[in-house]
Amino acid sequence: MSGWVKIAGLGPGDAALVTPEVSDALAEATDVVGYIPYVARVAERAGLTLHASDNRVEIDRSQHALQMAAEGKRVVVVSSGDPGVFAMASAVFEAVENGPENWRDLEISVLPGITAMLAASARAGAPLGHDFCTINLSDNLKPWGLIERRLRLAAQADFAMAFYNPRSKSRPEGFVKTLEILREECEPGRLILFARAVSTPDEVLNISTLAEATPEMADMRTIVIVGSSRTRIIERQGSPILYTPRFTPE
Amino acid sequence: MSGWVKIAGLGPGDAALVTPEVSDALAEATDVVGYIPYVARVAERAGLTLHASDNRVEIDRSQHALQMAAEGKRVVVVSSGDPGVFAMASAVFEAVENGPENWRDLEISVLPGITAMLAASARAGAPLGHDFCTINLSDNLKPWGLIERRLRLAAQADFAMAFYNPRSKSRPEGFVKTLEILREECEPGRLILFARAVSTPDEVLNISTLAEATPEMADMRTIVIVGSSRTRIIERQGSPILYTPRFTPE
The missing domain is CATH 3.30.950.10 (Tetrapyrrole methylase, C-terminal domain)
Incomplete structure (x- = not known):
């Protein structure tokens, strides 16, 4: 089974503002990584491992996500709001650009969200x-x-x-x-x-x-x-x- | 029953990018108004009247929505993307500001969407x-x-x-x-x-x-x-x- 990274926006807080695309990605994921309060918004379930980390470790978190995807995991990187607006998408791509060559060919996508x-x-x-x-x-x-x-x-x-x-x-x-x-x-x-x-x-x-x-x-x-x-x-x-x-x- | 206007963003096109908040509003609506291609994205059902209008009649459409809400209808004004970004929200508020006094006290809300x-x-x-x-x-x-x-x-x-x-x-x-x-x-x-x-x-x-x-x-x-x-x-x-x-x- 081939891994992927989906960088997903959870919106500003209300579950009614999370898109079905993001909910579906979370339902398919094996691993979720993100800042502690955002990971806390993801429901626990069997088969899903939550990896919550502190603020200001965005590159470490990105490398962790990419490494897990390279090993075949289905990884959702969660951001509040939209991941492309002052959030995790740029951090993941910085990690891709500076990481091992094989990370470039991973399936990586950005799932937009309602930005604050x-x-x-x-x-x-x-x-x-x-x-x-x-x-x-x-x-x-x-x-x-x-x-x-x-x-x-x-x-x-x-x-x-x-x-x-x-x-x-x-x-x-x-x-x-x-x-x-x-x-x-x-x-x-x-x-x-x-x-x-x-x-x-x-x-x-x-x-x-x-x-x-x-x-x-x-x-x-x-x-x-x-x-x-x-x-x-x-x-x-x-x-x-x-x-x-x-x-x-x- | 008291009417309302919800100005809702349908996102860029894919149904997986429509928020549950917007889907719920459409499920409760009696009337939907909007530009023809956006209204075409709303599923027909019993009890829902679709009012599609041409481009460049944003103020007429807004007045129509507000008038119906004043009569007790539950009206969704649909925009593509986010209604607050170059879309219907400002047009509706222009119509409110320049309309009859009782329109100001209608329940009017904006439901954000994934902007293009x-x-x-x-x-x-x-x-x-x-x-x-x-x-x-x-x-x-x-x-x-x-x-x-x-x-x-x-x-x-x-x-x-x-x-x-x-x-x-x-x-x-x-x-x-x-x-x-x-x-x-x-x-x-x-x-x-x-x-x-x-x-x-x-x-x-x-x-x-x-x-x-x-x-x-x-x-x-x-x-x-x-x-x-x-x-x-x-x-x-x-x-x-x-x-x-x-x-x-x-």
């Missing part, structure tokens, strides 16, 4: 309904100067922006600087969504403005969406609707 | 594995000058870029200009993915470079993904892997 920014956008309305950009605010793997340059150019392009990993305990100053940069580039009334733990029991949505936003509104479970200059709010009973219209005038 | 760029990225590898932007190249609803400005700033920010609606029969010149702008801003070897009709029987993937890309490589069923300067290719037997590594050096 689109789940967050859906819960709030449609703030990403027009052109937007997606930035990982962690400077773990890239220089802060590049993040700052991207923030300024994105603001000048009037993109809506979605931020992943806005604020970690070890580097809380990044998001402080992000808000400072955005205040230099955008008007004070610019709308910002803080969407925490979307689709889980811990979900909290908070719509604010650049003038009123504080760094403490975000943590590592939060997706931050900054509207474009065109993003609007519809007030109503219950939660307001945040959305970006399709039309931009001359 | 993430399905395309998954099929090719992980070209959107690092910071990226998403641009609708149609100048139907925005001035061409804004598209050009966004393209130049996105290239200067070294974002990977995903383009929706790259080329229509009525305005083929936009994508010609897009390639010209990108050739001014990026190096000739910059990798480009043309992903047509992903996850359907018509799927075709084509990886090229800025120097070799031609406008005819795209049509309205194509998602175009332009890599960042860091995007790489892994050659192997069968399809190559296109991906953007997680790490960016100083």
Whole structure:
């Protein structure tokens, strides 16, 4: 029996947002690897071995998955959200590129999932309904100067922006600087969504403005969406609707 | 019985990419509205009325959905991909904002789906594995000058870029200009993915470079993904892997 690696997105948390393609892959797998809280979302069953590992060991985990597939195992690498957005897909391909030649000819596929920014956008309305950009605010793997340059150019392009990993305990100053940069580039009334733990029991949505936003509104479970200059709010009973219209005038 | 509107994403085409949340909404609906080819993807059943309409009548369709919900119907508005990415969610909220007051208090929700760029990225590898932007190249609803400005700033920010609606029969010149702008801003070897009709029987993937890309490589069923300067290719037997590594050096 020949092995494979499927790099699968579990979506933001709710089981109703896991695609049938991913559920089928999990049903066929012999082994699941991933970060501890994501592996915890996979149901145990006979014939399936769960390999949970800590954060920041993405390359070790990838090599483990590829090695098991080379030995004939059917391995699902699980990510939260979509595996292609700041998640395990790039890590696995880095391991393939730098690994033994025979890993290149393994059957490897990526199974998309509902990524956190689109789940967050859906819960709030449609703030990403027009052109937007997606930035990982962690400077773990890239220089802060590049993040700052991207923030300024994105603001000048009037993109809506979605931020992943806005604020970690070890580097809380990044998001402080992000808000400072955005205040230099955008008007004070610019709308910002803080969407925490979307689709889980811990979900909290908070719509604010650049003038009123504080760094403490975000943590590592939060997706931050900054509207474009065109993003609007519809007030109503219950939660307001945040959305970006399709039309931009001359 | 109180009505509702659920604006639902059907994903890129394959039924295995439709979330259970969306399938459940369709199972509970009394009415489905949408563009003809998307409504055609919904199975007929007793008690469900399908309302298929042509392209470019998004506001009429939205008003129809909201009106039916106000009358107590359970209405699913279907989009391809994700409804919040260049699809029906913003159109429905435009209709809410400009419609009668009682529409604001309807139960309206957005059910995310697998958007085309993430399905395309998954099929090719992980070209959107690092910071990226998403641009609708149609100048139907925005001035061409804004598209050009966004393209130049996105290239200067070294974002990977995903383009929706790259080329229509009525305005083929936009994508010609897009390639010209990108050739001014990026190096000739910059990798480009043309992903047509992903996850359907018509799927075709084509990886090229800025120097070799031609406008005819795209049509309205194509998602175009332009890599960042860091995007790489892994050659192997069968399809190559296109991906953007997680790490960016100083």
